[in-house]
Every structure is written in structure tokens, then in C-alpha cells.
Amino acid sequence: MNADLPFSQACENNKAPILERLREVFNAPGTVLEIGSGTGQHAVHFAHALPHLQWQPTERPGACHLASTRLKQAALPNILPILELDAGKIPWPVADVRWAFSANTAHIMGWDHVEQMFRGIGERLADDGAFCLYGPFNHRGQFTSESNREFDQYLRSRAPHMGIRDIEDLSALAETARMALSERFELPANNGMLVFRRTPEPGFTEKLTPMQEISHRSGSRSPVSNLFMFSRMAGVRDDKPARTSAQGWKLQGFRSCPKDMGTGMATRMKCAG
Numbered sequence: 001m002n003a004d005l006p007f008s009q010a011c012e013n014n015k016a017p018i019l020e021r022l023r024e025v026f027n028a029p030g031t032v033l034e035i036g037s038g039t040g041q042h043a044v045h046f047a048h049a050l051p052h053l054q055w056q057p058t059e060r061p062g063a064c065h066l067a068s069t070r071l072k073q074a075a076l077p078n079i080l081p082i083l084e085l086d087a088g089k090i091p092w093p094v095a096d097v098r099w100a101f102s103a104n105t106a107h108i109m110g111w112d113h114v115e116q117m118f119r120g121i122g123e124r125l126a127d128d129g130a131f132c133l134y135g136p137f138n139h140r141g142q143f144t145s146e147s148n149r150e151f152d153q154y155l156r157s158r159a160p161h162m163g164i165r166d167i168e169d170l171s172a173l174a175e176t177a178r179m180a181l182s183e184r185f186e187l188p189a190n191n192g193m194l195v196f197r198r199t200p201e202p203g204f205t206e207k208l209t210p211m212q213e214i215s216h217r218s219g220s221r222s223p224v225s226n227l228f229m230f231s232r233m234a235g236v237r238d239d240k241p242a243r244t245s246a247q248g249w250k251l252q253g254f255r256s257c258p259k260d261m262g263t264g265m266a267t268r269m270k271c272a273g
């Protein structure tokens, strides 16, 4: 550890438990867009431990210096140069990504910026992508611990726009950005990680093609019925033939399905296979 670098003890404490969850969620190659990278400790730790990922740290304008020296010293091949990104200013100056991550930002930004953060991620996230948000959260308007209540009071006394957010409010926000809360992990120190995954684009319907209708009515469990199940799960665009799923997956069986549709859907897909 270099004593001259900006340092967060909280970051040091939470990086190991967060990593274990990111390993599960960010389980395929892709770029991770990190919002509000702070000191860069997370970026270095996660990029080092997850070499199949490419990490894109970002910070609000004027704050990139907090991380830049640490990121340069780490010299990891899978960390991209840090970018200035104000989550509250859409459109974001970044390319599309498969994954997104942010830690301890939702209670620091004003709610309007939290809204923009979800919108920005919604505009950039791949169809098989996920957004992991770490921090303290309330559940149905209730603090989950006395220490979180005190922390919230402290935040609000510092700036009225800050405060611990409700999981239900974040979940509703995600839905406006074509995402849905799919997993919720409880982590040490009364913090948690919420995983938001893509939902099908509007315009996808469960309409059946004539071939699927026949298969469905005949009760067939042949590959044709698999085709029906698969395309129902993924959503079929009215104007596209049913042989291609919404995300362009080939209908070759269910091993090719990413497990990004939520547990229930994944199970139903397996049954169909």
C-alpha cells in the first residue's frame, strides 16, 4: 500500500466480499463500466482478480485524480484509462458495455442524479448485461440497522440531497431503464449488493408464430416445442421470424442461454430443454 495515495478504509474492508459476488454475476468476458470510482481501490482489486473483464473506471469531472495515480501504478492490462463521467449528465461519453458497477454512490448523489445513473446505464447496457450496485439500502422505508439510521442522519446533516435509498425505489427506477432487480446480496457492515438485469425491449411480445401454435396445440415436447419455450422466454419481436430469439441467440438448445433472465425463467428454460 502506498501511503501517499488517496485511501478508503471502507473500500479496503468491503472489496473481498464484493468480489465474491461480482465473480458470480460478471461471469463472462466484457467491459465493466464503473460509476464513481473514488480512490480506484475497487477497480484495481477487481480487475486484478477478474482478468476476463476489462474495467472502465470513471469519476465526476474534477475528481479523477483521486484514482489516477493508483490506476497507473497498478499498470494492469485490463484497466482502461479513467474517464470523466458525471452520472447526472446524459448522454454519457462512453461506449456500450456488458456490465456496470457502482459502489457507495446512490446515497451520495442527489436522487435526480441517481435517476440519471440508471438511465445512463440503461442506455449503455448489453441485452445480456447486469448492473451491480453496492451500498447501504433501506427496505420498504425501514433502516436495516441502527448504524445505517445514524449514517443516514449524518449524510442528511452534511447535505440534504444525500441519504440512504430504498430498494423498492431503486427497483422502480430500474424498470424505467429496461432493467429489473434480479438478486439482492446481503454483505458485511449492513451493506448489500443489488443486481439489476436487462428486461426484454418494449415491442417484444409473446405472440406465437403459426409453427409455434401447432407445436403448442399438439403438446409436443419435440425440438419444436423447445423452440416455442425458448422464444417465449426471450421475447419474440412481431416483425421477426421466430427462429431467432430477441437477442439473436441460435435455437440450439438451452446450454447457449445466458442465465440472465432471472431464476424463474432460467428454470423454465431448462425444463423446456
Ligand SMILES: C[S@@+](CC[C@H](N)C(=O)[O-])C[C@H]1O[C@@H](n2cnc3c(N)ncnc32)[C@H](O)[C@@H]1O
Residues within 6 Å of the ligand: 008, 011, 035, 036, 037, 038, 039, 042, 059, 060, 063, 085, 086, 087, 088, 102, 103, 104, 105, 108, 109, 113
Ligand atoms: C462515497 S464515494 C465512493 C467511492 C468508491 N466507489 C468507493 O466505494 O469507495 C462516492 C463517489 O461518487 C462520486 N460521485 C458523486 N456524484 C457523482 C456523479 N454525479 N457522477 C459520478 N460520480 C459521482 C464521488 O466523486 C465519489 O467518488
